[in-house]
Amino acid sequence: xxxxxxxxxxxxxxxxxxxxxxxxxxxxxxxxxxxxxxxxxxxxxxxxxxxxxxxxxxxxxxxxxxxxxxxxxxxxxxxxxxxxxxxxxxxxxxxxxxxxxxxxxxxxxxxxxxxxxxxxxxxxxxxxxxxxxxxxxxxxxxxxxxxxxxxxxxxxxxxxxxxxxxxxxxxxxxxxxxxxxxxxxxxxxxxxxxxxxxxxxxxxxxxxxxxxxxxxxxxxxxxxxxxxxxxxxxxxxxxxxxxxxxxxxxxxxxxxxxxxxxxxxxxxxxxxxxxxxxxxxxxxxxxxxxxxxxxxxxxxxxxxxxxxxxxxxxxxxxxxxxxxxxxxxxxxxxxxxxxxxxxxxxxxxxxxxxxxxxxxxxxxxxxxxxxxxxxxxxxxxxxxxxxxxxxxxxxxxxxxxxxxxxxxxxxxxxxxxxxxxxxxxxxxxxxxxx
Amino acid sequence: xxxxxxxxxxxxxxxxxxxxxxxxxxxxxxxxxxxxxxxxxxxxxxxxxxxxxxxxxxxxxxxxxxxxxxxxxxxxxxxxxxxxxxxxxxxxxxxxxxxxxxxxxxxxxxxxxxxxxxxxxxxxxxxxxxxxxxxxxxxxxxxxxxxxxxxxxxxxxxxxxxxxxxxxxxxxxxxxxxxxxxxxxxxxxxxxxxxxxxxxxxxxxxxxxxxxxxxxxxxxxxxxxxxxxxxxxxxxxxxxxxxxxxxxxxxxxxxxxxxxxxxxxxxxxxxxxxxxxxxxxxxxxxxxxxxxxxxxxxxxxxxxxxxxxxxxxxxxxxxxxxxxxxxxxxxxxxxxxxxxxxxxxxxxxxxxxxxxxxxxxxxxxxxxxxxxxxxxxxxxxxx
Numbered sequence: 001x002x003x004x005x006x007x008x009x010x011x012x013x014x015x016x017x018x019x020x021x022x023x024x025x026x027x028x029x030x031x032x033x034x035x036x037x038x039x040x041x042x043x044x045x046x047x048x049x050x051x052x053x054x055x056x057x058x059x060x061x062x063x064x065x066x067x068x069x070x071x072x073x074x075x076x077x078x079x080x081x082x083x084x085x086x087x088x089x090x091x092x093x094x095x096x097x098x099x100x101x102x103x104x105x106x107x108x109x110x111x112x113x114x115x116x117x118x119x120x121x122x123x124x125x126x127x128x129x130x131x132x133x134x135x136x137x138x139x140x141x142x143x144x145x146x147x148x149x150x151x152x153x154x155x156x157x158x159x160x161x162x163x164x165x166x167x168x169x170x171x172x173x174x175x176x177x178x179x180x181x182x183x184x185x186x187x188x189x190x191x192x193x194x195x196x197x198x199x200x201x202x203x204x205x206x207x208x209x210x211x212x213x214x215x216x217x218x219x220x221x222x223x224x225x226x227x228x229x230x231x232x233x234x235x236x237x238x239x240x241x242x243x244x245x246x247x248x249x250x251x252x253x254x255x256x257x258x259x260x261x262x263x264x265x266x267x268x269x270x271x272x273x274x275x276x277x278x279x280x281x282x283x284x285x286x287x288x289x290x291x292x293x294x295x296x297x298x299x300x301x302x303x304x305x306x307x308x309x310x311x312x313x314x315x316x317x318x319x320x321x322x323x324x325x326x327x328x329x330x331x332x333x334x335x336x337x338x339x340x341x342x343x344x345x346x347x348x349x350x351x352x353x354x355x356x357x358x359x360x361x362x363x364x365x366x367x368x369x370x371x372x373x374x375x376x377x378x379x380x381x382x383x384x385x386x387x388x389x390x391x392x393x394x395x396x397x398x399x400x401x402x403x404x405x406x407x408x409x410x411x412x413x414x415x416x417x418x419x420x421x422x423x424x425x426x427x428x429x430x431x432x433x434x
Numbered sequence: 435x436x437x438x439x440x441x442x443x444x445x446x447x448x449x450x451x452x453x454x455x456x457x458x459x460x461x462x463x464x465x466x467x468x469x470x471x472x473x474x475x476x477x478x479x480x481x482x483x484x485x486x487x488x489x490x491x492x493x494x495x496x497x498x499x500x501x502x503x504x505x506x507x508x509x510x511x512x513x514x515x516x517x518x519x520x521x522x523x524x525x526x527x528x529x530x531x532x533x534x535x536x537x538x539x540x541x542x543x544x545x546x547x548x549x550x551x552x553x554x555x556x557x558x559x560x561x562x563x564x565x566x567x568x569x570x571x572x573x574x575x576x577x578x579x580x581x582x583x584x585x586x587x588x589x590x591x592x593x594x595x596x597x598x599x600x601x602x603x604x605x606x607x608x609x610x611x612x613x614x615x616x617x618x619x620x621x622x623x624x625x626x627x628x629x630x631x632x633x634x635x636x637x638x639x640x641x642x643x644x645x646x647x648x649x650x651x652x653x654x655x656x657x658x659x660x661x662x663x664x665x666x667x668x669x670x671x672x673x674x675x676x677x678x679x680x681x682x683x684x685x686x687x688x689x690x691x692x693x694x695x696x697x698x699x700x701x702x703x704x705x706x707x708x709x710x711x712x713x714x715x716x717x718x719x720x721x722x723x724x725x726x727x728x729x730x731x732x733x734x735x736x737x738x739x740x741x742x743x744x745x746x747x748x749x750x751x752x753x754x755x756x757x758x759x760x761x762x763x764x765x766x767x768x769x770x771x772x773x774x775x776x777x778x779x780x781x782x783x784x785x786x787x788x789x790x791x792x793x794x795x796x797x798x799x800x801x802x803x804x805x806x807x808x809x810x811x812x813x814x815x816x817x
Contacts (some may be wrong), residue, residue: 204460204505204739254452255507292454322460322505325734328768336465338458343471345464 002088002184004029005425007191008079008368011039013403013414013421014191015061020422022070026429029183030065031093032075033364036140038062039193043123043217045224045231047411048273049304055139055226062141074181075142082188082372086398086428091183097176099147104171107143109135111163111172119151121228125218127236128228133163133172137226145171187398187425190372190382191418192365194404197252197260197358205251205355210326211237212333212352216247216270219354223277233281235352238331242351244286245278246335247271248321253358254292260358262379265408267356268295272308274354279312288315288348290337298410317341324353361405372399382406392421400424438522439484446515450508451476457502457512462741463495466757470495472502472512479519488523494530495750497758498624499742500710513711517624524626530749534583538621538748541579545616546633554578555613557592562599563608571647571673572599572609573661575654576617577779587786590805594779597811598653598678604816605685610645620656621747623664632668639669649674651681653807655705655778659712677708678807679777683717686724692815699729700809701771703762703785704740705778718777718806725813733765741765743781744788751784759788763798777806 005021007014010032018028030037041047042062044054065071080092117132130136132152133145145163153160154174164172196217200208207213212235214222221227222234235242249271253264268291275287294316296302308314319337326333327349335348361380369376374394375383382401384393392400402421403414443449457472464470470492478487487493498513506512523529532539545552557578558564564572574595581591590597602609619634638661642650650673652658662675702722708714715737723730735741744758745751762785766774776782782803789799 203737250454250507256450257507257509292452318455320454320456320459320507322456322458322502323465323735323739336459338455338464338471338473340453340455340473343469343474345458345461345467345471347465 002186003027003429004183004185005187005189005429006031006089006091006183006185007189009039009191009193009403009405010034010037010073010075011191011193011403012041012058012411013193013418014039014189015065016415016418017189017191017402017422017425018065018071019061019068020419021426022068024422024426025070026426027070029072029074029185031077031079032073033078034136035076035098035144035146036136036142037065037073037075038137038139038141040217041411042137042139043220045220045227046273046277048269049298049300051273051276059139062139066141073142076146079368079371080180087186087431089185089188089398091185091188093181093183095179095181097149097178098144099149099172099174099176100145101171101173102142102144104169105144106169106171107135107145108168109145110166110168111145114162114166116160116162117151117153119148124221124228125215127218127221147172187400187428188372189421189425190368190394190399190401190405191403192368192405193362194359195362197258197360199251199355199357201258202251204323205248205321205353206324206326206333207355210324210333211235212242212326213324213355214352215355215357216267216274217357219274223274223281231281233278233285240351241282242285244288244348244350245275245352245354246348246350247275247287247289247354247356249289249291249356250320251355251357255358258358260360260379262408263295264356264359265295266359266410269298269301269304269410271354271356272296272305272314275314276308276312279314286315287312288317290317290319290321290335292318292320298412359404359408365405372396374399392417392424398428439479442515442518443480446511446518447509448476448480448515451480451510452508453477454507456505456507460501460505462499462501462758462761463497463754466754468492468754472496475519476510476512476515484522487519488526488528491530493519493523494625495752495754497706497742497744497746499706499746501739501742504710504738520624520626521628529625533745533748533751537583538576538579539625541576542617542619542622542634543627543630546619546622546630546637552613554615555611557595558599558611559596562596563603564599564611565608566610567646568608568610569647570602570607570609570649570651571642571645572602572611573618573650573652573657574611574615575652575657575779580779580783584783584787587783587790589779589783589786590808591779594653594805594807597805598651598807601678601682601807601811601814602651604691604811604814605682609651610647612641612645614641618657618660620660623660624747625749635665635668639665639671642673647673649676651676651678653678653779653805655708656780659707662712677714677717677777679708679718679721680714682810683721686721691817693725693813694815695727696725696813697727698773699731699769699771700773700775701731701733701766701769703743703774703776703781704737705776705781706740706742706746708777709740710738721810722775722806725810731769731771733762733769735765743776743784745784746780755784756788756791756793759785760794763788763794763801766801767795767797772800773802773804775804775806775809779805
């Protein structure tokens with residue numbers, strides 16, 4: 001009987017599950033495919049319904065994982081195969097080469113400052129640039145640089161080498177190779193999270209055509225002090241502060257046409273929060289939320305939306321726009337919608353439009369499910385054999401799922417569910433079955 | 435009646451409506467002001483106020499352009515809904531106001547009921563190669579009638595038919611043209627007259643079967659949709675139906691045929707039937723781009739977001755229709771193109787009719803509106 005647990009995914013759900021297990025005295029591995037753990041929560045500016053700084057809540061947890069004697073973080077790694085059964089899984093993991101000696105790197109970023117290559121920064125959703133050698137964000141855990149070999153000149157053209165010269169610790173190692181690690185674990189928790197649906201295919205909204213139509217995750221980065229605009233609300237096309245920002249809800253979710261009839265569950269609150277933050281940053285910017293049904297069902301959520309109306313002056317209109325076009329002469333967007341309460345069809349001018357895009361299981365989830373040998377439901381979330389009484393179980397004994405990859409949910413629910421998954425996994429490790 | 439409405443709601447997925455209003459926010463009619471709301475039609479029907487919908491004169495203004503349907507997250511089939519609701523409404527002796535003194539609908543009904551004998555093929559001159567039987571049939575549609583009715587707005591009319599046949603000839607095809615062809619019935623079908631529509635279907639299907647044709651080519655997007663989508667629901671119909679743009683695109687793909695020079699930019703109007711109804715967006719564009727020197731510039735609303743020419747089935751053409759055309763023309767002028775190509779004679783009729791209207795912006799009158807077949811035939815060099 002192996003007495004460790006493997007957590008796949010280093011977002012808030014995975015981190016919380018690992019901390020719960022480790023605090024119970026169970027050794028836990030966190031495998032994360034990106035160079036740092038933190039997941040989407042690390043990209044959020046604030047969290048609802050308290051408007052707390054997201055990274056301020058998350059960073060201590062990241063540090064705790066990093067410092068915990070019973071947690072090993074395998075970042076920049078992928079699960080290759082899983083064999084065995086409940087209580088005794090053999091897992092093969094590929095640790096991708098960072099081309100950096102993890103022991104030597106001090107995280108000073110001298111390398112990144114001197115790197116000549118700039119590429120689109122995925123941590124700011126492509127809104128600005130990062131270097132080919134980089135640390136994703138200031139609170140990254142582990143705080144180790146990574147070379148993106150697909151763009152680094154040393155790898156693509158065989159020249160450069162500036163980072164190696166600049167690194168005082170001598171940590172750059174261009175000859176490093178991927179490493180295969182084999183682990184024995186008693187139980188596995190999948191926490192592979194979500195990604196944002198790309199609304200380009202919904203051409204009526206002009207995303208990808210008009211720069212000032214952004215997704216809510218992109219807008220979160222625009223709001224964030226560590227984001228591409230350092231928290232100033234400016235629109236991507238010309239850097240001006242918009243007079244009005246219109247939030248469009250249910251973009252690609254509650255949408256059988258695009259294969260997602262489900263509600264993404266966080267967007268009503270997410271939009272309310274972003275609209276509040278806009279007003280806090282600049283009270284001259286009007287905010288308007290065009291919603292289908294205001295689903296503020298969590299604890300304190302409805303009151304939160306009411307606060308948005310009363311204290312922040314957010315305008316809520318029950319509508320879904322059918323057409324967004326740009327007036328080329330003024331640079332303003334025109335949002336056409338029917339107010340379903342007054343039956344009036346209107347055109348609203350907007351400096352920016354924020355699309356609350358559907359959240360979908362992350363792209364790697366399907367492959368992960370195959371590797372784990374478990375079933376997904378029709379929308380790509382992990383399937384439980386008994387959604388009522390064993391919601392975190394998967395179709396394979398000893399393998400559990402938690403967080404958004406199980407079903408749409410917000411941070412508090414992910415944290416609560418991570419506790420449930422940790423408990424279920426701990427029972428397996430302790431030899432308790434069924 | 436109750437069960438008929440129930441099955442209508444199920445067939446068209448009206449029950450799945452989220453009441454989000456995205457349809458109305460996109461609707462070109464609704465955006466012109468007034469009270470038109472696809473969402474409210476669905477809602478009233480679902481909540482049991484069907485009689486209100488049947489009596490709503492606005493309903494006859496619907497362009498059935500399908501923009502609401504393309505937008506609908508719940509896949510509610512509004513065009514289908516409208517087509518069926520109009521059958522109920524027409525059964526209660528209601529109808530829309532047919533423009534041009536109702537002549538287009540009257541002619542269709544005459545053809546359905548053995549009216550005057552037609553002399554359909556007067557436009558076929560000695561230079562055109564046609565046949566009475568063969569593999570490929572060119573379905574002419576109402577072009578010969580349009581020549582007479584719309585002479586005063588200088589539409590291309592049978593010019594489109596001539597160009598289509600010549601184009602097919604250049605591609606090595608001698609198409610069948612039928613002297614006993616009748617109207618495809620599009621306008622009657624969409625205005626709720628199923629009886630006469632079915633008579634037309636029967637006549638055409640019998641006539642086509644006698645020619646031995648397997649492939650039917652149309653230059654009219656409405657004929658295309660009617661033959662391809664609606665005919666199989668009313669008759670045994672196993673012919674392949676193609677728009678001339680699809681047919682030409684296939685033939686030219688990999689061919690060594692040459693096109694003559696055209697200097698300037700053109701823009702393309704997606705007919706609703708060809709575009710949103712049948713999702714044919716690329717073939718006409720591909721062919722037009724093959725003409726050397728052509729710069730194809732898209733209007734702000736194009737492909738699945740394209741705006742309709744403003745009137746369908748000649749019903750309820752009014753200032754709202756003119757408003758839609760004003761919007762469309764302003765988008766066309768914004769492209770800077772001097773030529774607007776469309777792939778449906780009806781688009782051409784409605785747009786040309788509106789060109790001389792005084793409410794249109796300056797510059798609209800000089801926009802050259804032409805058909806896809808005319809444009810391509812003019813530039814395709816005979817081998």
